[in-house]
Amino acid sequence: MTAVWPGEWVASRLGVRLADGARPAGAGLASLVGLAVRRNPRRAHLLVSAVLGKHVPTDPRLVYGSGLLLGELVRARLRDEAASVPSGSLADALAGVPGASAALRDAMREPHPPVNAIVLGYAETATALGHSVADALGGAYYLHSTRRPVPGFVAYGGFEEEHSHATSHLLLPSDPAALDRDVPVVLVDDELSTGQTVLNTIFALHEIRPRKHYVLAALIDLRNEEDRARVDELAVRLGARIDAVSLAGGRVELPDDVLEMGERIVSELSADVAPPREHGAFPIARISPGWPHGVPDGGRHGFLPEHRVALEKDLPRMADAMATELGAGASRVLMLGFEELMYAPLRLGEALADALPGVDVRYSTTTRSPVLAVDDPGYAIRTRIAFPSHDHPADGPGERYAYNVAPASDGPAFDRIVFVVDDVGDTQALTDGLLARLRSLAPVLVVTVPSYRGDQ
Template identity: 75%
Template sequence: MTALPPGWPGSWVSARLGVRLADGPRPVGVGLADLVGLAVRRNPRRAHLLVSAVLGKHVPTDPRLVYGSGLLLGELVRARLRGEEPPRPGAHVADALWGVPGAAAGLRDLMRAPQIPVDAVVLGYAETATALGHSVADALGGAYYLHSTRRPVPGFATYGGFEEEHSHATSHLLLPADPAALDRDVPAVLVDDELSTGRTVLNTIEALHAVRPRGHYVLAALVDLRGTDDRARMDELAERLGTRIEAVSLAQGHVGLPDGILESGKALVADLTARAALPEGAAETFPVSRLDLEWPSGLPDGGRHGFLPVHRSRLEKDLGRMAEALAAALGDDASRVLVLGFEELMYTPLRLAEALADTLPSVDVRYSTTTRSPVLAVDDPGYAIRTRLAFDAHDDPADGPGERYAYNVAPASGHDGFDRIVFVVDDAGDTPALAGGLVARLRALAPVLVAPVPAWRGR
């Protein structure tokens, strides 16, 4: 098994549940323990959670590291599609992960260098990989992007659906505004944050291939944990369908799980939940304000119904203007700012956070999003999820009400919190339940700026 770095945010779980990481190939010079920490799920089907250091979902992260890592994954895809040598980022990834000043921006800028556009269909998986898939499509330049969604939208017919077998909320939909953009014989790239067994993506390929056969599929993930049998299953499917299926990732390896880990995980969650202290009431509340970003008319807020290169160009033209508006609204004394996205709405807040970090170089700007995923929080430096805010769903979800979460937003022991929080939400989630739920929790921590964007409905 891999020797783990000091202070690794997975050592707590490793010591108590016996979870171990083993490195495989390191395509970009970093290993599993560099890219992920560990936490414990509140899920009866899977005890552990790999918590990414570059995804920006559960851990507030420099948005330039998040975007740069996604672009790097896209460049690995480009190399595979074009039969070229993969990119060599040198020490950029490791330096950015270790917080070397300027390294995250350097990685992002290196990966943004202009390349020949590649036509492809890129599919990202909700909810964790929606921005990652966007970033891969950005790197390809000429790609059409669509992410799965758990939100049915009137007026959009379902192209297909699939099940994510280990997930806490398994229904996925594909709702392209223009099915013809998806239904083309060009390479299809399927993007997720991790490949554990690969069953989800193989199920997707089989469903897509039944509608529109393709000659080439690429699976793209930050980490690839598949075993020998899983890889053989991919090859068998490719042979049966008469197509080519390949995989790329930033790191490969294996997660070693001891026997009885599900029972041990349940017992650990039950014990810590029973002993958890109730949070104290806030001594004060901070102000809440709102900002109209003047979102460009007709520009999709993300890839739920499809995102084209022309949309990407339009967004790039307006990002600087919107970031300047955010900077002005935050005031001159902001020093540590969190830009918080909303579940599947990950790409828009990521790009806004990235542009804000460039606009305010002296401010520590971080990015993460809310999530449906229930995870145990443990305030220990060897654990990846140190604090948890729980609140009610605020977008009237089709599968009914439920609890939602924001992790590592509240300050952990011995850590400073954020002095400003920007919450980017689409209009479906901008409801009275938001004000009484999540925003009420956030305003106990810092001044909150709500920045709504219109959910694109194809018109």
């Protein structure tokens, strides 16, 4: 039986259409994204990625392999040479061919000469994606924007993501000199819709430190000709080269009244959404995985190639510790990350999947993004767990979400949940909120990693 595309529900009700463009990685838009309805009056639809691991629990090797593949496209553009894209690997992995996700990941880990660059990822969605791109380049310095001010770190710059539900971003490098270099800058996001966010970023960065070359990298590129012309105009204005790469291109066609229809759907269905199936109070266990000393938990304050080397060495050991704690009998395990903390759980999940070859390991993360859940096979967000924030965010407390963690009415449940959190977010509010919800679904293992503070 042919699987239902997880965008049909929205396409039929909102009139949203995807039109394919370039396929540099051999996959089209509809295989890379599904559709959902946002709870956002400025943007009715959400493109839900099949390879990002944010809203949809996904094989972590497919997530990491896709990020490395995007990084290979960046590497080839920086070196002005042909990209090394394994034929059919991404399409096979998206189609669920057994072993294809691991094969894609392994193929993209083949070493290349390191490329010196600065890679910037956008919080919260693209923090691990940007990190994966930096890994593919080998010699890159990585930094992601953050919505969490940290005492002791001075902001290098900021920018606005105009369509977002939470627009303030900060750059908080522990070593600002790492950004003050005339090397190529790679800006990584999950999608390029209009390109306005990256234009704002390039302009702000160029005012501080001019550079000769910028590359925009995204899983999908939806810009129209007018959007692309704005990039070309900025390049001329700055006297710089600005390139763009993506796994797939195309466009999203929207009816004129899409915002009104989206608001009406949210209003009509919000009160009718059934709560997720819950089964009682399962146990919660905790471990410290022995995160390698001196290795940041992510790119909030910068991540160097030598950090990646140290992390790679210790990943199998940490995966074995988690596998031992999970015990025998696990068959479907979710590795759940925490908002901007996406890279650590991704790499831990990837290592756990390698350590437990007979177990279906999936990866996703919690998010600030409010999205309507509809329990229908043709809709990308089947279930939603809502809970209060638990890391003392600068903009005050608010509601947070975990999507597709509770089982859909016709889908399998996870029999273990591993929640990865930094020590700043491991609070009583977490225990009383999200963990209380998760333990009603399955046994929970909390893995706490040290939040990097610059003095480790």
